[in-house]
Amino acid sequence: MTALSEPKSKSILDSFNETRSRTLELVKTLESDDFVVQTAYFMSPPKWHLGHVSWLYEVVLSKLNTDYEFYSKEFSEYLNSYYRQFGEPHDKGKRGIMSRPTVEQVFEYFQTVNQLVTNFLKKNPISNKADQLFTMGLHHECQHQELLVYDLQHLLAEEYRPVKKNLPPTHSKVEPESVAVGGGLYTMGYHGDGFCYDIELPEHKVFLNDYRIDAFPVTNGQYLSFIEDGGYDDFKYWLSDGWDAVKKNNWHSPMYWKKENERWIVQDFLGTRKINPNQPVCHVSFYEADAYCRWAGKRLPSEAEWEKAACWNEEKMKKTIFPWGNEYPSEKNANLLESYLWNTSEIGSYPDSQSSYGCYQMIGDVWEWTSSEYVGYPGFKSGFSEYNDKWFTNQKVLRGGSFGTPQMSIRGSYRNFFRLDERWLFSGFRCAQDA
């Protein structure tokens, strides 16, 4: 395969500058008080994200130069998320009670790290190892940009003033339908010569039975039917742990929904408003996705089923990096961060997103829950200590990216993972069925 998921002409330094600018752009309109607040244990203050993504480049520098001295011991302690190789990390739930380092100090640190990395990357030529580690650092920063967007919605919702905001694309009326995919052996995993994480490798064969998969993600309108049919009131749709979560958390709807005067409304970046039935449902946990499927007489796809429906072209007998081919995502085929819609787009908004089997909007809009456990593929080899593989337990895989995912960081083979009761991410799903 010759096509890359990113334009090859772009140097690491160019990508670094772009990525750092996008981080700053996301926080440009915040008030200074906004940077410090942590509104829930699962979110982090914007100040922490700015510092943490910078600190990870210091980690990269330390891996490339054993004599490297970190900027500050105190900063390292506060900004280390979970890497025990660098000492005991600061308590995640207490990131918002720290007034030091100050916001100003974190910005100064951000710029200092920019300078250190720029100086390093200007030394020519850089080694393969440096190239790989800095690229990983960029993709890590992209992950935090998305987490920051989740946090900004939780902190500010419609009070957040994005620097860029576009109108949603026009959409054509479409019927939620499913498409048939033939079974057999499928080789899953990343196939290309761009960047991917260790957990997307090695490519390996899986056997699939014939199946059907929805052409679109499940919509708010479809999910509302589940709610109105008493979906949250009947244990028979739920896994035992899921039913416990419903009771314990008093769930009656997706996160950010509430009922006012007998009407369901949602509160997010676009304001407080009526539920739009044509948008993909968002902010549901694995348990809710699974219960909906059971109610609908369907099931979640496995990640192999999801990936084959997204990336395999039966006629050409080849796998592509994206559903539409190997062309890097743009606003014309996916609702990702740089679309700057700040919400999901209605189904039928991206005719160019079509996979060869006829599935749409698999990249962007919402992360899609799959039935698959998050574990290493057969033959897995860890590429970066403590990054991905120490989480191989009690999580499910999600695929496809969301409207908060930067374009450069998503692929058909990308595996996201969350615990089964988490729903603060932009998470939805599509259903599958046995053929």
Ligand SMILES: [Fe+2]
């Ligand atoms: Fe991180």
